[in-house]
Amino acid sequence: MKEGLRQSMAWLHTWTGLLAGWILFLVFCTGTASYYKDEITLWMKPEVHQSMARQVAPAAATANAVAFLEQRAPKSDRWIITLPSEREPTLRTMWAPPPADPARQGEQRPRRARFGNATLDPATGEELAAARATRGGEFLYRMHFDLHYMPVIWSRWIVGICAMFMLVAILSGIVTHKRIFKDFFTFRPAKGQRSWLDAHNASAVLALPYHLMITYTGIVTLIFMYMPWGVKAVYQDERDKFFTELRQEVAIDPKASRVPAALTPLQPLLAQATAAWGEGDVGRIVVSHPKQTNAAVALYRRDGKQMSVDQPAMVFDGVSGVLVSPPEPAAAPAAQTQGVMIGLHAARFSSAALRALFFVAGLAGCAMVATGLILWAVKERQKYAKALAKGGRVGFGLRLVDGLNLGAIAGVPIAIAAYFWSNRLLPVGLAERPAMEAAWFFGAWGTAAVLAMARPSRRMWQILLAVGGVLFAGLPLLNLLTTGSHLGYSLSHGLLQIAGFDLVVLVIGIGLLFAAKRMGNSRMNKVNKVNKVNDPAPVLASGGAA
Known part of the structure; x- marks a missing residue:
């Protein structure tokens, strides 16, 4: 040269x-x-601005969300409840579409199956039907x-x-x-x-340190897509199993039992999570297979409490309410590193x-x-x-x-x-x-x-x-x-x-x-x-x- x-x-x-x-x-x-x-997103939904001044306890908002989902999506295999926060004062709900044919439960659902969603008034549980449909900042x-x-x-x-x-x-x-x-x-x-x-x-x-950080962490965010060979060699096509083991998550049965059972009240579970993390620190609730014998309830800590994007979760049996995972699972060092890299990139902390x-x-x-x-x-x-x-x-x-x-x-x-x-x-x-x-x-x-x-x-x-x-x-x-x-x-x-x-x-x-x-x-x-x-x-x- x-x-x-x-x-x-x-x-x-x-x-x-x-x-x-x-x-x-x-x-x-x-x-x-x-x-x-x-x-x-909040600016792009002016119809919900009036609800911002209302302060609603997480337990009351959770009860309102469950009542809404029981009526709107009783056959769904998954409910997702996002509790109000300072940045997002509304109560957001999502639910997986029910299977079209019960005889095909063993088949894998398309990854891009469209979830239903609704924005609720946390004080009343009523859907803010007048709120315009928009992807807001998510777009x-x-x-x-x-x-x-x-x-x-x-x-x-x-x-x-x-x-x-x-x-x-x-x-x-x-x-x-x-x-x-x-x-x-x-x-x-x-x-x-x-x-x-x-x-x-x-x-x-x-902003040189920022430029280096945001570029490197952006690549690391999708590193398993760019370099999939190690995961492929050990886990073949079971990528979900790899991520479950990587973060030491509690495995939740992916198949619905279809055997009816009453869903445990969520308020006591919310109280346990609040006692472990602090008041108002529960950000999201995911209910898998609601009102079935293998139901599970996962409560996730709100973003902003730690640098990692992987927030700790508490998983409960959805029928008995028994805690089946600790509130602070000891993630592997590699998983902790990846979580911090993604957290730095997204800055949710x-x-x-x-x-x-x-x-x-x-x-x-x-x-x-x-x-x-x-x-x-x-x-x-x-x-x-x-x-x-x-x-x-x-x-x-x-x-x-x-x-x-x-x-x-x-x-x-x-x-x-x-x-x-x-x-x-x-x-x-x-x-x-x-x-x-x-x-x-x-x-x-x-x-x-x-x-x-x-x-x-x-x-x-x-x-x-x-x-x-x-x-x-x-x-x-x-x-x-x-x-x-x-x-x-x-x-x-x-x-x-x-x-x-x-x-x-x-x-x-x-x-x-x-x-x-x-x-x-x-x-x-x-x-x-x-x-x-x-x-x-x-x-x-x-x-x-x-």
Whole structure:
């Protein structure tokens, strides 16, 4: 190799970052939003905001949920009850669909069998029927690793490969920049390529530990899919058995007995779990084979009490109420490590302040990816400086990258904002409403991408950034016009989750509008002429690229 180590690492950093950059920008944007997926879901269900002020004891909420499920899903093989919390004040229930034919009980149910679900008022147990159907923040959460409209296995492989490229890009970037920490304190505004390089360095170093952690743990989250050979060699097709043994879980009979038996009252079980963990620490209740002789009740501790995503559970016999597993099972070291890795990635353990810090670090990741993509285009454009000065055109490859940059960096915010707008504008009772909200997301993104590819110019950057800014900044106004839980109401009544959403999207919208304004800044146009970089990428004036 004629080049030195740093030159080789620079090449590796450039191409691993560029080839995966557009998907990584989508993953970072939707993953960052997912830190507040519960709050997003709550905002997207304005009909339940009135129930937020009611404080209901867990035992009463559990009794209401059981009464509802006994009436709605008496033949289901599994009930799932999610108790109210500060971030999610409603009572959520889910149930597995009953088997179509009792004679086929031994057959395995399709993995994607659709669960029923209902959101209840925890005080009364009545279904909030008026609440609009929406996937809320869950859509964005799933988007960042499952994508959409394609098989899940394909999506996870695509995202996983991009994450591996990301890890290589981060490590090679550290080797490449020998003055990486010194450069963090250097910013040269209105200097074209230098400004983009400084912005890229700053956004990368600002949250470097976070970037390393979130990328590595993202890969580890699906490590058994990417490297299945060890499990396959020992367990063959019994993957469920592997995970049960890994976490030392109590095995629950997967087959229903179909012999009727009364379900034990859940309130005493809840009291035992409360005594072991503390008041209000039970987050989820899973009842397997309810009202049958082999019924089992599992109570899971609420997220936020430990770093691992694997919360301890207490499993009871569903007929006698006898405890059949300890409240704190001693998981194997490997299982504990994996649980902590996934917990770090999802940040479900975090306090409000730490979650906000994760959110800011995620935004820095979005900026890092965006500035890296634009920096490549700016550097490549210098090769065409003389041709551009004579009225020529750039090559196909650069024009393609310009279009992809514009379609991703300006298009993804438009898509996310359109998703929120659809929640308020689509009829509440519309059939397949969640699917229509997703269609708005992709429709808006597709439109922006087509415009970006057709004309990847500075003017188009300005237009699309402005559109995204107007959509985001207009969400609080839309909320005011379509619901009663507008910003003034939410602030005065202590609905901090709703007010926080409105304020954050307002700030994001103002930031996008600021960027769009800088695109038309005459001073920057003069700077670009001096630098002979006639690029369509957004050079954000003296304020830099953020």
